[in-house]
Amino acid sequence: AQKITQTQPGMFVQEKEAVTLDCTYDTSDQSYGLFWYKQPSSGEMIFLIYQGSYDEQNATEGRYSLNFQKARKSANLVISASQLGDSAMYFCAMRGRGSQGNLIFGKGTKLSVKP
């Protein structure tokens, strides 16, 4: 069975500093995809970044990067130069080839950025 684990229910970071949100996963699939979504207090789910299991380079999207360590089955999100608007819930998710299209989500990490 596939599983996503986010061990940090809540985190604080000072504005302009970098922060790492942890995510580990478990799957028996060889081909899978890892996603990060942001959910501000408004409730919308915003796609941030994607990493494929066969991608050799870590994914980056602006201030977001994904620290992908395949052997350790971890896919940590790194946010550089935190901004007040980064305060939100962050969800790690995965899809495996056998999962029929749906994403399996972790329980989320609530990030609070302090001025």
Next chain:
Amino acid sequence: DVKVTQSSRYLVKRTGEKVFLECVQDMDHENMFWYRQDPGLGLRLIYFSYDVKMKEKGDIPEGYSVSREKKERFSLILESASTNQTSMYLCASSPLGAVGEKLFFGSGTQLSVL
């Protein structure tokens, strides 16, 4: 801009009522999903559909049913609402295909069952 629209942002219902949550997408996506979000539990899949009139149970289908009569519309039905179904409900869609296809989400429906 692509869009997944959920009919209500907030909904208050009574125990025992039949409740319909509607979701429409304008992206011609094959896959549509209903998730439930509760604090500390993340998002859990209730049902999904990969084609018109097709449906598959997710992890927590008990107490729910779904309907997909048209490709763009996916409805979640609470046959007899109970207080433990008070939650945020998120609809999503995606194309059929590779593992890298992301989900597009609606803005959610916060349902309160009294």
